[in-house]
Amino acid sequence: KQEVTQIPAALSVPEGENLVLNCSFTDSAIYNLQWFRQDPGKGLTSLLLIQSSQREQTSGRLNASLDKSSGRSTLYIAASQPGDSATYLCAAQFQGAQKLVFGQGTRLTINP
Amino acid sequence: NAGVTQTPKFQVLKTGQSMTLQCAQDMNHEYMSWYRQDPGMGLRLIHYSVGAGITDQGEVPNGYNVSRSTTEDFPLRLLSAAPSQTSVYFCASSYWEGVSSPLHFGNGTRLTVT
Numbered sequence: 001k002q003e004v005t006q007i008p009a010a011l012s013v014p015e016g017e018n019l020v021l022n023c024s025f026t027d028s029a030i031y032n033l034q035w036f037r038q039d040p041g042k043g044l045t046s047l048l049l050i051q052s053s054q055r056e057q058t059s060g061r062l063n064a065s066l067d068k069s070s071g072r073s074t075l076y077i078a079a080s081q082p083g084d085s086a087t088y089l090c091a092a093q094f095q096g097a098q099k100l101v102f103g104q105g106t107r108l109t110i111n112p
Numbered sequence: 113n114a115g116v117t118q119t120p121k122f123q124v125l126k127t128g129q130s131m132t133l134q135c136a137q138d139m140n141h142e143y144m145s146w147y148r149q150d151p152g153m154g155l156r157l158i159h160y161s162v163g164a165g166i167t168d169q170g171e172v173p174n175g176y177n178v179s180r181s182t183t184e185d186f187p188l189r190l191l192s193a194a195p196s197q198t199s200v201y202f203c204a205s206s207y208w209e210g211v212s213s214p215l216h217f218g219n220g221t222r223l224t225v226t
Contacts, residue, residue: 034214043202043217099170100215102155
């Protein structure tokens with residue numbers, strides 16, 4: 001079964017720290033992997049999409065990496081701010097499937 | 113830009129009632145989908161469509177119907193509501209369901225079935 005896992009479920013860090021969120025997937029045959037942000041009571045906002053041929057993508061203070069051989073992706077957030085507090089979800093589109101498989105998310109709290 | 117618009121934002125139904133959750137997008141996206149989000153279960157795909165006139169089932173399709181008569185609209189119908197359908201429902205779309213198109217989400221419909 002194709003699954004996506006995010007550990008830990010919750011993370012709390014002081015403002016200004018660099019941090020890494022983890023995402024693992026069970027099948028290395030993926031088309032792409034996406035990272036999303038979800039604020040309470042809101043929908044998901046796409047942050048970064050990494051195609052299977054890429055190793056990483058960057059947007060501002062965010063950097064996402066993809067290692068298909070180990071079945072892992074990481075989201076690196078530099079110089080964290082209280083406004084970064086949200087739930088972060090990763091989702092993989094596996095080859096042959098017309099859908100995304102989501103992890104359950106990591107709830108991130110940045111303390112001022 | 114409106115993006116993906118879902119209505120209503122909140123809804124309370126009694127068991128056995130039917131209703132339609134509306135979803136519209138103004139980005140000319142070919143791919144549209146419905147997810148439900150439940151605590152401890154994450155996001156699960158209900159139905160999806162790769163273009164007007166084409167729909168297919170996701171992981172949890174039972175109790176739901178969809179149709180796609182236009183590119184813009186993808187309504188989700190609850191045929192006979194059950195308490196197990198209490199959830200937050202999200203509609204999402206992308207330009208193409210292939211490799212390089214990020215998924216855009218609406219703000220969700222919070223449904224309670226009593």
